[in-house]
Amino acid sequence: MTGYSTVDSTVPRGSTAAAMTQHRRTRSPKMGGGNASSMSSNINLLNTIVGAGTLAMPGAMSHFGVLWGALLIVWCGFTSAFGLYLQSRCARYLDRGTSSFFALSQISYPNAAVVFDTAIAIKCFGVGVSYMIIIGDLMPSVAEAFSSADGELPFLADRKFWITVFFLVFIIPLSFPKKLDSLKYASIVAMFSIGYLVILVVYHFAADEVPNNREIRWVTWEGPTAALRSLPVMIFAYTCHQNMFSIVNEIKDNSPASIVGVIGSSIGSAAFIYVLVAVAGYLTFGNEINGNIVSMYPPSVASTIAKVAIVVLVTFGIPLQIHPCRASIDSVLRWRPGNSRSSGSGTGSQPLLPSVGAAGGGAAVDSHGAPVVAMSELRFALITSGILVLSYFTALSVTTLDTVLAYVGSTGSTAISFILPGLFYYKISDPDNIFHQRLTKEDDDAENSADDNDDDEESAAVTGSGLLDSVASLGSVISGRGGRRRSKKWRWDLEHLETGLIRKMALGLSIYGVCVMVICLAMNALFNAHH
Secondary structure, three states: OOOOOOOOOOOOOOHHHHHHHHHHHOOOOOOOOOOEOHHHHHHHHHHHHOOOHHHHHHHHHHHHOHHHHHHHHHHHHHHHHHHHHHHHHHHHHOOOOOOOHHHHHHOOOOOOHHHHHHHHHHHHHHHHHHHHHHHHHHHHHHHHHHOOOOOOOHHHHOHHHHHHHHHHHHHHHHHOOOOOHHHOOHHHHHHHHHHHHHHHHHHHHHHOOOOOOOOOOOOOOOOHHHHHHHHHHHHHHOOOHHHHHHHHHHEOOOOHHHHHHHHHHHHHHHHHHHHHHHHHHHHHHHHHOOOOHHHHOOOOHHHHHHHHHHHHHHHHHHHHHHHHHHHHHHHHHHOOOOOOOOOOOOOOOOOOOOOHHHHOOOOOEOOOOOEOOOOOHHHHHHHHHHHHHHHHHHHHHOOOHHHHHHHHHHHHHHHHHHHHHHHHHHHHOOOOOHHHHHHHHHHHHHHHHHHHHHHHHHHHHHHHOOHHHHHHHHHHHHHHHHHOOOOOOOOOOOOOOOHHHHHHHHHHHHHHHHHHHHHHHHHHHHHHHHO
């Protein structure tokens, strides 16, 4: 901690007081937590964000046009970043290293854990289906590149054949093991695949000759129906909120500046990748583009490498989606109304966080902070088999990637990214909420302690400085103490924002999420019903 016991006489009048006031207003990180650096946290969060949604970005932009499509990609990134920021604010009400949706629901909406589990199940199931669709889209062209006998073997060009082969040979065996240690290097493959995809799209945009008569929407859009059907694809592409609490728990420096930096850099990097791929891919193919940019490129060594890399990525990614989907479905099936611990109106003797570990004697918890309940072998097999069979037949019947992403984006993604973070923060930050009062008291105690230290430091400064400088410095300190809550200057870590304003914005984010869910889901349902 920086000390101010010595003040040089050459320092401008009032500088010491400003430094002290700034020092008091900086929230210090809580003790405990993990040892992850900000860089590793940024990479992990970025790896969670960038995935299958990248393939569908050019197709989504084709419905909005270049200008509005790029602006909407940035807007979706901004709203998703605000949802992540609300989660980081909610984590302040929980003990360091114990943040989770389950723990948060215990002190806000005790029965809301089932909503989160349902949203996670929908999202993971949809991502698994989209991965199977990607296999069916890319493998026929990969087989064509490696074999010249595809005319004699027509089944090699059948997407259903490849989905079935990968389903039986890879997906089923990889989905039943209870531990996924063998897939821990999947993130390395993911980053390589997405990086190569970006290079491929930009290369073809720069090298290929674009016909002059290709239809491209620069400012105009296709229409409200097509646009609203594509909006969830962009929302889905930023969904990483299920892992945000893990990032907060594991990062070493959980100060507001560090957390905001991780959120801003990861969302900003993802937005740059999405805009780059969307613009370059859309300008290459125009309005003829489909929902999977990689499937549009003709057979070549470069495109075949990209397709193989993405197929490997999604093949090993499906079991990573089955695992949390199975756990969430099991939790939903076990859920009963009213068996969660109540919160919010308890006595002052309650702990800040109703600790799961304390209640269960240090029992294990899952990735979302919920107590792990042993699953019988039969129950494990039945749930896993049900997920796999339903995913397989859905992938066979749905032929377009953007259709699946649209449904997942308008249901699970909106709930996880917008609705739940907004409602949780709005509830827990209520001035009448005992947990908010307790956190406010802790902050006030910390400020009072800092004020006492500043008084001692100011006394030392008075002793060593001139009388006029001392009086001016003390006046600045008093003025800063009395007005710091009324006129806070802008700070990039967003600590200048008042709780009341953030609560209104959080409620607005939840309402926005509900509107997007209802309207976009209805648009997709009506469109598919007529086609």
